Amino acid sequence: MECVTAPEPTGASVRLRPEIAALPPYRQGRPAPDDGYKLSSNENPHEPLPGVAEAVAATLPEINRYPDATALVLRERLAERFGVTPDEVLVGAGSVSLLAQFIAAAAGPGDEVIYSWRSFEAYPGLVTVAGATSVRVPNRPDHGHDLDAMAAAITDRTRVVIVCSPNNPTGMLVTAGEFEAFMARVPSDLLVLLDEAYIEFVRHEDSVDGRTLIGRYPNLVILRTFSKAYGLAGLRVGYAIGPEPILDAARATAIPLGVTAASTAAALASLEPAAEAELLDRVEVIARRREAVHTALLAQGWPVPGAHGNFIWLPTGEATTTVAERLFDAGLVTRAFPPEGIRISIGEPESVDTLLRILEELVPGSQERHPA
Numbered sequence: 001m002e003c004v005t006a007p008e009p010t011g012a013s014v015r016l017r018p019e020i021a022a023l024p025p026y027r028q029g030r031p032a033p034d035d036g037y038k039l040s041s042n043e044n045p046h047e048p049l050p051g052v053a054e055a056v057a058a059t060l061p062e063i064n065r066y067p068d069a070t071a072l073v074l075r076e077r078l079a080e081r082f083g084v085t086p087d088e089v090l091v092g093a094g095s096v097s098l099l100a101q102f103i104a105a106a107a108g109p110g111d112e113v114i115y116s117w118r119s120f121e122a123y124p125g126l127v128t129v130a131g132a133t134s135v136r137v138p139n140r141p142d143h144g145h146d147l148d149a150m151a152a153a154i155t156d157r158t159r160v161v162i163v164c165s166p167n168n169p170t171g172m173l174v175t176a177g178e179f180e181a182f183m184a185r186v187p188s189d190l191l192v193l194l195d196e197a198y199i200e201f202v203r204h205e206d207s208v209d210g211r212t213l214i215g216r217y218p219n220l221v222i223l224r225t226f227s228k229a230y231g232l233a234g235l236r237v238g239y240a241i242g243p244e245p246i247l248d249a250a251r252a253t254a255i256p257l258g259v260t261a262a263s264t265a266a267a268l269a270s271l272e273p274a275a276e277a278e279l280l281d282r283v284e285v286i287a288r289r290r291e292a293v294h295t296a297l298l299a300q301g302w303p304v305p306g307a308h309g310n311f312i313w314l315p316t317g318e319a320t321t322t323v324a325e326r327l328f329d330a331g332l333v334t335r336a337f338p339p340e341g342i343r344i345s346i347g348e349p350e351s352v353d354t355l356l357r358i359l360e361e362l363v364p365g366s367q368e369r370h371p372a
């Protein structure tokens with residue numbers, strides 16, 4: 001197992017697991033100044049639809065009661081949509097809770113969890129909390145998953161492989177062909193989690209789409225969320241689709257009653273045909289805005305990889321902190337991962353002009369090309 005050195009004593013009066021005491025707490029995107037834009041958490045910039053807000057308000061008179069622990073009505077609704085049984089659907093307090101549940105169900109001390117890196121920043125902590133060991137497989141030079149290397153990293157200690165498409169924060173997707181070739185190399189008793197938090201923003205016809213894979217693999221679970229495309233990040237509701245025995249194991253690891261009546265009401269209201277059509281129109285607006293930003297940044301000379309989520313990855317390397325600070329000073333809060341790059345969510349239209357104006361001045365090598 002990965003050996004984590006215990007931190008210096010902090011005066012804590014109880015014995016803690018050293019690997020947990022050493023874990024950095026989850027770092028949330030900085031809040032935006034009043035006249036600025038928060039582009040640091042891949043949120044949906046649109047306000048809730050009135051019908052969704054009303055559905056949430058309608059749950060208020062019953063907040064003295066516990067919610068339905070299994071979110072049955074929402075599971076039934078999703079089951080119908082995906083052509084599975086309600087027991088093949090698991091609803092959680094955001095897909096990050098579900099990730100924690102599946103990892104805890106399959107991996108413990110001595111076991112390994114493989115994922116690409118850089119990817120979603122929550123993965124390392126969730127693996128450590130489960131007591132398991134992270135095996136990070138570097139992304140390809142084009143910032144996409146190296147699925148060959150991930151398959152080659154599987155050992156008899158591997159219990160979970162996480163595939164994130166589109167990948168947060170680099171934006172690259174896994175194609176259907178790449179994913180199927182990868183699954184052919186994965187033992188059928190090894191759990192594969194396909195994290196599709198941003199799937200609704202994908203416009204690429206070769207992309208993997210978990211929906212088309214349902215029922216084809218006994219070891220595949222698909223994770224999706226209402227946080228991004230459906231704009232419900234604040235209510236915490238996500239779902240998993242997969243084989244019932246794997247979902248049952250994950251159900252056993254859940255903190256009971258994590259999904260509230262307000263969250264399920266909002267999710268159900270968002271799936272109503274008229275509401276969903278409006279929400280997906282908004283997704284289309286964001287996807288187009290992303291394409292426009294991507295094209296403009298390429299034209300400026302930024303080596304941005306393919307962008308398939310509601311965000312863009314700027315490989316700023318050693319200049320990461322400087323560029324992020326310049327954006328912050330202009331009112332744009334982004335997510336910096338020094339010394340690799342900056343993830344910038346596609347937000348309000350007004351934020352785009354500022355973004356492109358500031359970034360044009362900071363294109364690598366532009367000072368040499370245009371001396372002051």
Ligand SMILES: Cc1ncc(COP(=O)(O)O)c(C=O)c1O
Binds near residue numbers: 095120168237238
């Ligand atoms: C790749 C990925 N997976 C899962 C999540 C979790 O989303 P939520 O817990 O809000 O459903 C996120 C959120 O940023 C993400 O980027």
